[in-house]
Amino acid sequence: MADRSSGRNRRTSGRRGILAGIALGVLLLGAWAGIATAGALRADGPVDTAPASSKAYSTALPFDLPPTAELRRSPKLVFAHYFTPYPLSLDNEPADRDYYTRNYLTPDGEKGKHSAYGGLLRDRPLPAAPEDGDWELAHLRQEIRTARDAGLDGFTLDLLSEAGRHRERAELLLRAAREEDQGFRIQLMPDMTALTDATPASLADLLADLARHPSAHRLPDGRLVVTPFKAEAKSAEWWRTMMRDLETRHGIRTALVPLFLDFTPDRDHYAAISHGLSEWGARSPDRQSGAVADARRAHRLGKIWMHPVSVQDARPNQGLFDEAGNTETLRASWQAAIDARADWVQLTTWNDYSEGSHVAPSLHNGHAYLDLCSYYLTRFKTGTWPTILRDTLYLTARVQFVDDLPPATRQPQVIRPREGTATPRDTVEVLSFLTAPAEIRTRTGTATDTYRAPSGVHARLLPLLTGHSSATAVRDGTTTTTVTSRYPVRRPVDRQDLQYYAVTSGRAQR
Template identity: 30%
Template sequence: MVCCPTKGGASSVDDYKNEIIEAQRRGIDGFALNCGGWQKTEPHYKERAFLIYEAALQLGTGFELFISADGAALHEVEDILNSLKEHPNQFRFKGKPVLSTFGGEGENNLFGRALTEQVHQLGGIFVPYFYPQPNITEHPQKLHAEQLLRSFPDVDGFFYYGAAGNGDQISHSNSVLAKAFLGAGKLYMASITPYYRGNGGNFRLFETRGFEAMAKEWEGAIRDDVPWVELVTWNDWNESSYLAPFGLAKDTELWDGHFGTMMLSHVAYLDASRYYIDWFKKGTPPAIQEDKLYYFYRLHPKQLPVTVNARDEAFGKAHPGGAEALLDHVFVTLFLTKPAQLIISSGHKKRTFYLQAGVNHVSMPFGVGRQKFTLVRNEKVLIEKYGEHPISKYDGKSRFNYFGGSAVANSAH
C-alpha cells in the first residue's frame, strides 16, 4: 500500500480515504503500513504514510494505523515513533504506540535486541516479525518459537509475517507461535493470507484451494484465541498476495502493466473473509442472512509454461516452484441459509453438489472455456453466474495467478 498505492505513486488523501472506506466496509479496523524505507533513504514512504494517517484523521471513523518497519526503515525507528505516536489514529496498546517489523533480527540477533530496547525507550509496544536464528525458516515450528522467545525475551509480542505457504503450513505456524507467545504472557498477531506466487528469482507458489486455505487460517486463529490478526500481503501487488480492489472483477489492468500484463481480482478473498472477521470479533459464528458464493480458478492449466517475469523476458519461460502441487480445479466457497444444490459447468464438464446450510467448500477439475455457477433450491434458481474470465489452454498471461469472483442470491455481481 505504501510502496504501491492502488491509484499510483501520486495518490491523494482522497484516494487513501477510498481505500480506508473499502476496508471498513468489510469489517477491517486498521492498516499495518509496511515501509521499506523512511526519510533518509526513500522519503516517499514517509510522505505516503503521513497522507494515509491524514486520510484516516479526516474520515473521523476511528480507523487505526501503525508502521511495520522493513529494510532501511528499521534504522529510523526513532523518527517513525516520534513522528506518529501522538497522532489520533495511531494504533495503541495500553496507551502506547505499536510498532511492528518485517525482519530486523540482525547477525546473532544483536540488532533485534537493540531494536527492542530502543522501541521501549521511546515508549512503544514492539510486536516484530523476526526470523528464527540460526534455524531460519518461513514456517516456524515449536523449536523455532522456543528459540525466538530465548533470543528476544523482552519483546512485547510477536507477529508471523506469513504469506508464502499453503493453508496447513501457515495455520500450523500460527498455532505453535500463538501457544508459545501467549503462553509466555505476550501478544501474538497471526497471519491470514490469500495466495502466494512470487516473481523473478522467487518464482514459486503454493496451492491454497481457492478460499479453503484462508478459511483454515481464520479458523485456526479463532481457535487459538489470538488477540490480533493481520491480513498479510507481500510486496503489495507483485507477489499475488494482494486483497485490495482495483476495479471490477473483469478488470485486468493496474499500473500500466508494471506488475504483469494481466492482473486478476482477489476481492473475493476479502469479501469471503467478512464472515470470519465477524466471528473473530464477536467470538461466535455469525448467522448467515443471505446465500452467497465465491469462486476461484486459474486461467490456464499448470502444465503451461509462462514468462517468469512479465517485465523481463531474460528470465525466459518456466514453471514456478511448487507448480507440480497445483490442482487444475475450480473452487467454490458458499455461505448458505438453507440446503441447496450447486451446479458447476466448467467448459465441457459439469457437476452437481448437494449442500447443507452453513459454510461449504467444493471443487472439481476445470474444463477449458467459460465457467458457470448455478445455485438452486426447491427447483428455483437463486444464482446463475458466469465467471468473468474463461479458462484457456494456451494463454498464460495471468502467470499462475488465481482469479476470484462472487455472486449473491438474486443479485449476481
Template identity: 25%
Template structure:
C-alpha cells in the same frame, strides 16, 4: 472506508527506505483521521529495505514512532503504540547482536514506550531469550511452506515459546510472484489450493482464544498477488499478472470470517452468495516466450476451481466449466466445493436451486479457463456473486 466496512480494524503500514514513503505515511494517518478515530494504523518496518547496521540507522525508525505515537489513529495495544517489522533478525544497530540492537533502537531511554511484535525469521525456540519482544508476528503462517494443506503447527510452535506475550497470526489468500533476475529475482508460488483463505480463517477462529491479532496479508501487495483490496495506484511492475485479476471478492469472505473471529459465532446471511477463485491456465502448461520461466513450486498446485457458498437455506449448488460438472446438496450457512477445470477452454458458471427452482445463476465475466496462457500467470481470478 472500504476496509472498515468489512470489519477490518486497521492497516499495518509497511515502511521502507524510500523518501517518498514519509509523505504517504502522513497521507495515511490524515485519511484515517478524516473518518474519525476508530480506524487504526501501526508501523511494520521493512527491514529488508531499511538499513540497520549502525546505531544511527535507528534514527529514522525512532522519528516515525515519535511523530505518530500520540496520533488518534495510532493503534495502541496494552496502552502502548504497537510496532511491528518484516524481518529484522540481522539488524544490530551497532550492538553485538540483534536482540541488544533492537532494544537499544526502540526501547532505550528517551524513546516512547512501545509494544513490539516483530516478525523475526528465527527459530521460535529463541523467543524466550529475546526480551525485547512483547509478542511475535508469524508472517509465514499465512501459507503452507510445502506441498500440503495449511495447518496450525507453526502457530502452536510460536505460542509454545511466547507464554505470557502476544501472538499475531497471518492469514493470506494466495502467493505468486514473477520477477526475473533483471529486477527482484522472485519467481515462485506458495500452495493456495484447498480453499487456503477459508481454511486458514477457520483454523484461526477455532483457536481464537490463543490468537491476539490477525493480520491479513495483504491489502495491496500486487507483486506477490495476495492483495484483497482494489487494484489502485502504481504497481511494482506487476501489471503482467495483476491487471484484470481483481481480488475484492475475497473481502466479502473476510467480512464473514472476521465477524466469527471477533464474536465466536458465525453470522447469519441475508442472501445466497457464491464466491469463486482459481487460476485461468493449467499449471503444467509451457510458455517458451516467457523469459522469466515457470515459477518454482508450480507443481504444488492443481487445476481446480475453488468455491465457497453461503446459503440462507438448504439448496442444490452446481458448478460447471465445459464438460466438468460438480453438484452437491448443501446446508444453510457456509460450505466449500471444488471443480476440476476441464483440460480445454471453458467458462465458469455456478447456480443455486431450491425446491426445483433456480434462485441464483452466476457466470462471472472473464472467468475463462484456457490451455494457452500468454505468460506464466499463476495469479488467482476471484469473483463473487452480487
C-alpha cells in the same frame, strides 16, 4: 513449529527488487512506456469502480456484518498489511492508460524491465476514478473506508524508507486515517529488509515523527505499537536500545510486537522486550498447523499473538508461487487463527500485488476475498459464527493450467512452485453459503454437473476446463443465486498467471 523452508525468506530479496523497480517507476511517471496487454483491463464487460460502502456490505455478504462500533468493542483486532508501492493509483489517470496499465501489467512496461517474467504484476487495484484536488489523499481515504466497512480495525503500515516517496505516502495514510475515521488504527511496521542501514537512533526518530499522528496505533496505556517486519534482522539488544532511545529522547514508550520470517525457538529471548510476537506465515493450506503451535508458544511466554492470514502467493519477478488450493489457504489460515486463540490477526497482505497476496478489491477478484474475510473476522471477533441469511456462491479458478508454459521468447523466466508447497492442482472451487440445502448446478467449459449442497458453508472441487465456469443454486425449483467467472481459462498461454481469480454472486457482475 512454523514452516522453516528457505523459500519463506525470499521476501527479503524480493522487497529490494521491488524497491528498485518502484524507484525507476517514480522517475518514469507520466511517460508512455508501453501499451496495455490485450485484455488486461477487460473481462466480459465494464469494470465496477464504485467504492465499497457500509450499505453495500450489508447486502453483498451472506450474513449481516455487525456494525463497526460493535466489532470495535472486541479486544481481538484485525489488521491488513499495507504496502506503499501499490496505492489505488500512481498518477490519477484513467485506468485504461494509467501507470499500472502502461508499465506493470505489460511485459513492455518500464522500458522492458519486466519482460523476462511477463510483466511485474498480474493484477492491480480495482480501478478508481480520477480525483480533483488532493487525489492521493482521497484515494487513501477510499481504501480506509473499504477496509473499515469490511470489518477491519486498521492497517499495519510497511515502512520502507526514512525519507522519500514511501515515507511521504506513509505520512499521508496516517493523515487519511485521522480525517476519514479516527477509530481506524495504523500500526507502524518498520521493514528491516529495506531499512538495512537504520540505526537505533534514526529509527527512533522516524517512529517518533510518525507517532505524532493520532491514528498511530497505541495501547490503552499509551504505548506506541511497533511491529518490525523481519525483526530477527536485528538483535534483541538492538531493539532494546531503539526503544530506550524512543523513550528518553522523544518521551514515547513502546509496545514491541516483533514479526519474524521464521519464529524459531531461539527467538524466544525477544519475548523479554516485547508486548507480543508474530510471524509472516505460510501460504499453503497444509502448512497452517505450525502457526498454531507458534501461537501457543507465544502465549506460554506470556505474550499476545498476531496471527498471519493469507489468500495466496504468486511472484512473477521471483519465479515462484505457492499452491493456495483455491480458497483453502484463506479458510485454513482463518481457522488456525481461531483455533490458536490469537489476539490479533494480520492479513498478509492488503495490497502487495507483486506477491499476488492481496485481499483488497482488485481488477481480477473484485471484493470476493475481502468479503470472505468479513465472514471469518466476524467469528474471530465475536466468538460465534454469523447466521447465513442470503444464499451466496464464491467461485475460484486459475485462468490457465498449472503445467502450461508460454513460449520462451515471450517469457524466458518460468514461474515454478516453491519447494515444499502443496501439490499444484487444476481445479475450480464452488464455495457455497446456503440458508438451507440446495441443488448446485455447475458448468466448467462445456461440462455440466449437479450436486446437493448442505446448508452452511460447503466447498466443492471441479476439474478445470477451458472456457468459463459457473454455478447456480436452485431450491424448490427456484434459482436463488448464480455466479459466472469473469475471465475464461485459455490455451495456449502467452505468459504465466498462477493466481486464483475469484468472483462472488453477492455483487453485481457487469
